[in-house]
Amino acid sequence: MLEPILQEFLDKWVYPTGFSGPGAEFRLKETERFIPVWNNVVIGALHKAHEQFNSKTDDWKRNGALGGYSGEGPHMSIKQMSTQLLSVSIPQQAKYIDLQRMRARQVWDEVKHGSLHADILLRGGWIKKETELLDDPRAANQGDPAYFGLTAMSPHIHPLSRAGQNYLEEAVACLRLNAVLSVMEDPLVRHESDSQLLEEMMHFIEGKYQIDAYALTPEDQEPIKAVFDYLLRPWGRSAAHAKEAEHAKK
Numbered sequence: 001m002l003e004p005i006l007q008e009f010l011d012k013w014v015y016p017t018g019f020s021g022p023g024a025e026f027r028l029k030e031t032e033r034f035i036p037v038w039n040n041v042v043i044g045a046l047h048k049a050h051e052q053f054n055s056k057t058d059d060w061k062r063n064g065a066l067g068g069y070s071g072e073g074p075h076m077s078i079k080q081m082s083t084q085l086l087s088v089s090i091p092q093q094a095k096y097i098d099l100q101r102m103r104a105r106q107v108w109d110e111v112k113h114g115s116l117h118a119d120i121l122l123r124g125g126w127i128k129k130e131t132e133l134l135d136d137p138r139a140a141n142q143g144d145p146a147y148f149g150l151t152a153m154s155p156h157i158h159p160l161s162r163a164g165q166n167y168l169e170e171a172v173a174c175l176r177l178n179a180v181l182s183v184m185e186d187p188l189v190r191h192e193s194d195s196q197l198l199e200e201m202m203h204f205i206e207g208k209y210q211i212d213a214y215a216l217t218p219e220d221q222e223p224i225k226a227v228f229d230y231l232l233r234p235w236g237r238s239a240a241h242a243k244e245a246e247h248a249k250k
Contacts, residue, residue: 002035003042005178009171010035013204023212026221027167030228034168037232041172045179053183061189062126066138068117073139077110087157096159099214102206103162109199116192123188157223160214164227166207173200 002010014031017024052060070076084103088096118130133139177197184190215221 002039003046005042005046005175005182006035006039009038009175009178013174013201014171014208017212018209019212021216022221023215026215026224027208027211030225033228033232034171038171038175041175042179045176046183049180049183053185058124061120061186062124063138065117065120065124065126066133066136069114069121069133069139070141072110072117073114073133074111075140077107077114084157084162087161088159092159096214099159099163099210102210106203106206109203113196113199116196120188120192158220160210160220161223161227163207163210163214164224165231166203167211168207168228168231170200170204170207174204 015028017028052064085100088100093100115130118127118133121127121133122130127133174197177193177200180193181190181197184193211224215224
């Protein structure tokens with residue numbers, strides 16, 4: 001049985017299509033593989049949010065902000081997201097100009113998310129200024145596999161590969177945030193989650209739009225499918241994903 005948070009997300013954002021044809025058909029077929037994963041995300045996120053809500057300390061808030069900064073702080077955002085612009089060669093610029101504009105905006109969004117995490121640490125009194133995070137390994141260690149981070153050294157990634165990442169993983173971000181907002185009353189956490197949710201939703205819609213509009217041939221669909229295959233394998237899932245699956249079994 002699907003969690004209500006996921007069902008609403010599917011009905012409002014996943015299933016409606018603005019296009020018809022090979023791209024949309026490919027996306028919806030691939031989506032069938034993600035639904036169990038997304039459902040586990042909601043179950044795990046709800047379990048974690050209830051644990052945090054009932055916690056007697058604010059350690060979870062500090063640790064979450066440090067983890068968020070490590071994944072979305074300026075160094076990671078600029079390094080990983082801006083390099084996606086390099087995957088589009090000069091001769092391809094006209095074809096993918098809409099895609100490039102979306103990615104340029106996402107660089108800004110991700111840096112802003114890092115600032116939201118830093119704001120929690122500042123307001124919570126755990127740091128006095130953001131530059132302190134440069135010396136804290138907890139705020140600078142990215143543990144997820146660097147599928148896209150290598151683009152800066154070797155721009156071999158297909159221009160549409162990131163669309164697969166955005167569609168699958170940004171949906172995860174939206175679902176987690178919706179789960180948090182359904183439980184949490186802390187005003188700072190709600191402010192951060194509300195602010196971030198709007199942008200994560202836009203990133204998800206980017207991936208959806210780019211797949212539906214551009215992935216029209218088997219040649220363009222294959223690199224997206226390769227990203228999906230990678231992210232659905234055990235080594236493509238982070239420790240957070242593993243915990244979500246563990247909670248979902250309980």
